[in-house]
Amino acid sequence: MPDRPLRTLFDALRRNVEIGVLVLLALAILAVWALAELTDEVLEGATRNLDRDLLLALRVPGDLSDPLGPPWLEEMGRDFTALGGTGVIAGVTLLAAGFFLVRRSLGSMLYLLAATGGGIALSSIGKEVFDRPRPDLVPHGALVYTASFPSGHSMMAAVAYLTLGVLIARVLPERRQKAYVLTVAILLTLIVGVSRVYLGVHWPTDVAAGWLAGAGWAVACLLVARLLARRGHIEPEVCEA
Incomplete structure (x- = not known):
């Protein structure tokens, strides 16, 4: 089967805890390094043209107040962006905590709450530190009242959905179940970030920074x-037998 070498690699990583830890550590370091490089480029203004071009590419030529697509698509963008809002994230986190509670795994429940809450707090701190202005090229399609970098919705979505995804997937018995949960978590994270740029409330690099920070976390x-x-x-x- 074509996926057998990949499965063999995953099985080897699970059996050899030390190698698995090193791989995870390397991924975390890579995400932090990429975030640091992106932040440096943003602070130096090197991404200004790229941000501008990508933001304008999502607008109707000649009418910057109108996002591409029919009106229902803009309304759907607002629905998607709400998935990264504080209320939705808090609700999803509590529901996931309930999943571990019914499994009588108090330790996992408390760790999930601490991990998700810590990441959201980190997002708020990042905004205060960098204090980047919001895009002013196009009208905002959603209410905003905080700084722009990193994208809070994108980072909170990445922190919450990816963290919840990896913590839930690790206790599911089948590979298909694990893959499904992780795929949903990744799709939700991507959808929230793209919607922020589409609505004109974030520069693309704000969203990229949020994704990197959330993934690293x-x-x-x-x-x-x-x-x-x-x-x-x-x-x-839990590993599949």
């Missing part, structure tokens, strides 16, 4: 989860 949380599981503080990862 999710990988770090998975790394810590594996270490806590080895000490018996949270549920061990």
